[in-house]
Amino acid sequence: MTHDKKNILIVGGGTAGNALIDVFKDSLHVNIAGVADVNLNAPAMEKARGLNIRTAADYHVFLNEKLDEIINATGLDEIQDELERVCPKGVEVIGGHTAKIIWLLIKEHKEIEEELRKNERRVFAVNKTLLSLGNDYEKNIQALTASCGEILE
Secondary structure, eight states: OOOOOEEEEEEOOSHHHHHHHHHHTTOSSEEEEEEEOSOTTSHHHHHHHHTTOOEESSGGGGTTSOOSEEEEOSOOHHHHHHHHHHSOTTOEEEOHHHHHHHHHHHHHHHHHHHHHHHHHHHHHHHHHHHHHOOSOHHHHHHHHHHHHHHHHO
16 A cells, blocks of 8 residues: 655754754655755754755745645744744644654654564574574573573563
8 A cells, every 4th residue: 555645844944843853854655845944054964965956045935835744843843833824725724832742652652663673683682692502401491590690671
């Protein structure tokens, strides 16, 4: 089953915008259509250019394109109000607080995935040890104890 990617615009190139690029850059479901910030040297702007994501000093440049969401990563209420006023019909503007919750949830999900990968490697190590054991039970217990010690580290 194929899904169309959602096109997002990130407005704000500071810490929040930078973090959002990290969250969405490898997404199977989200395409970063662009990043906008008045400071062309802001961290997210530089990162976006390095990833071949379009950038602009003025977010209005992107408003005539197919967008599904605009994320206000500036933290500025006046930008939020302006985005809500000028955004095309059917495009949702996500404010900074909501964007931060999304970022935290995705970060937590990635941390859980990493922990699962670590546990998978640990189980593999124990399984490998068990498969290598012969009939020498004392030696087997020592090897298994050593392997379990590695797992707990």
